[in-house]
Amino acid sequence: MNAVPQDTALRTLSYAEAIREAMAIAMEADPAVILMGEDIGVYGGAFQVTLDLVDRFGPDRVMDTPISELGGAGVAVGAALTGLKPIFEFQFSDFAMLAMEQIVNQAAKLRYMLGGEASVPVVFRLPSGSGTGAAAQHSQSIEAWFGHVPGLKVLQPSTPADAKGMLLAALADPDPVMIFEHKLLYKMKGPVPAGHHLTPIGKAAVRREGSDLTIVAGSIMVHRALEAAGRLATEGISAEVVDLRSIRPIDHETILASVRKTGRLMVVYEGVKAFGVGAEISALVAESDAFDFLDAPILRLGAADAPVPYNPDLERASVPQVDSIESAARRLARREV
């Protein structure tokens, strides 16, 4: 885990509580910070992340929007352009597709199109991932799409501490930041530093040291990879687990250093395997000096080439699980791929 400053108290909070704490700290410190989204007020958000913030900060700063994702995101972009710091919650990351125009054509490009004369310090929060039985339009992992867009920063916290630290770092960042939160992690508890805790944007974290292979994973896949690594350790296979944390910018150095050390690379992610985060990481290794350290082909483990299915067995089978990560890692370690 990350080093935590000595004077910062650690409490145990859930991932959702950590996000809420970050929002409250930011809103206390800066009246320009506002929350926008569908049903984030008295309802508390579809996943209860904003919970009671409307009681503390009032409906002018915790704004329920109409069901207008394109317009709502665009209002957040315009507000960010003119002095506010909006945190815009998409109820499900899938709904961001309704707002692609404002995210990709406007927020991401405005600074560049205007030659650096404007900033869009907006934060988009996007509950994502499968495992809730909500099927094809409420379960996707589309973070890689935004990794393709210059001008955006794209983050994926895997721990409560990072969920808080990334949100506060995103608010301090003058550029648009998209934070993909995993719905299955909202109730996960972990140590969270008090106060204005920042997770550096663009830095991966080595969550488990190892020597036989590197597993690069993001979001909930970090936990599955860690569990798989624990099982593999009992049979003498030492897996290093790198938490990607940031898709854009991506931390080349941490990934390449790990590959140089272990000589084997597996990338595990919940998005569809093709054209995903794994392709980018594989390519950056293949294009670097770390390629010479590889002792086996690179392995990608991503979602099936299908929409996320409803049936629970199908749903589990459609994305990497601990068992599939474990067996793939074992094959990679034994060079059976």
Next chain:
Amino acid sequence: MTASDTKMTDNRPFAIRAYTPDELRGALKRMYLIRRFEEGAEDSYMRGLIHGTMHLSIGQEASAVATCMELTDDDKITSTHRGHGHCIAKGADVGRMFAEFFGKETGYCHGRGGSMHIADVKTGNLGANGIVGGGLPIAVGAALSAKRLGKSDVTVCFFGDGANNEGAFHESLNMASVWKLPVVFVCENNQYGMSTSIRRSTAVARISDRAAAYSMPGVTVDGNDFSAVAEAVHLANARARAGDGPSLVENLTYRWRGHSKSDRNRYRTKEEIEMWMGQDPITRFRTELIAHGITDEAGADAIEAAAVADMEAGIAFAKASPAPDVSEVTRYVYAEV
């Protein structure tokens, strides 16, 4: 502003009543400057000095200048792909505009934006937009900022008739009305979305009819009549600044040139174009100013000559300006730290 006080006893056009002679002569100058700027840009394009494409607003100058008549640099506008006139009307320097069109580092966007992204944030112009309807939610966001930050600024949102069929239009008007935001939606209805006429694309006879669906005042005016536009926007600004919410003003006008440089003008007749050229907003305003003794023929000629001189000086500045350094192609994607 004494217009409303004197209206009962004074039958002169609104602008003559409302503005000082200096302001009126300045408005005529800006209209000539827009016309000469766009002719200069077109000529430079033909000579190969400007690449890409551009969308000229020749014939629509009254709409731009009269709409911006009462705006300060703190008031914001969002503009469109046909945005040169808005930029000049809001107070931009034509030298820096030409420099942008010529792709020079001294341009408003340091050569990264060109005609379609021309902006001047310092005078409150948040930028032209290459996406039809792209500026609508951004304008609502700018108005939200003004309201939350306790400012009395208004945001004027320019858009064309084509944008009124985008979802962003409907979402934006709805949110602006629900939240009573200080925004003035100004539709420049030049009657064609590229080649498709308003009759073939739009279910209502007048775009201002759509205001009723969002519980705001909507009015259609002769967009080539400076006074008619200025009065309608004056009332809308007053409503916005009083906290009573948004309005929709439709300026009925016509573009003399094609949609862009690729237009072969196969969708409208020569007779129609000539009829509208007979409604030249600049000639009409000039005639009105002379009729009311604001200037005379010689004075108006001098104003026009000054606009030509500004245009020529602007082109000279652009020609003499340095090009961007190609090694800086990724500069301005993110804030520099």
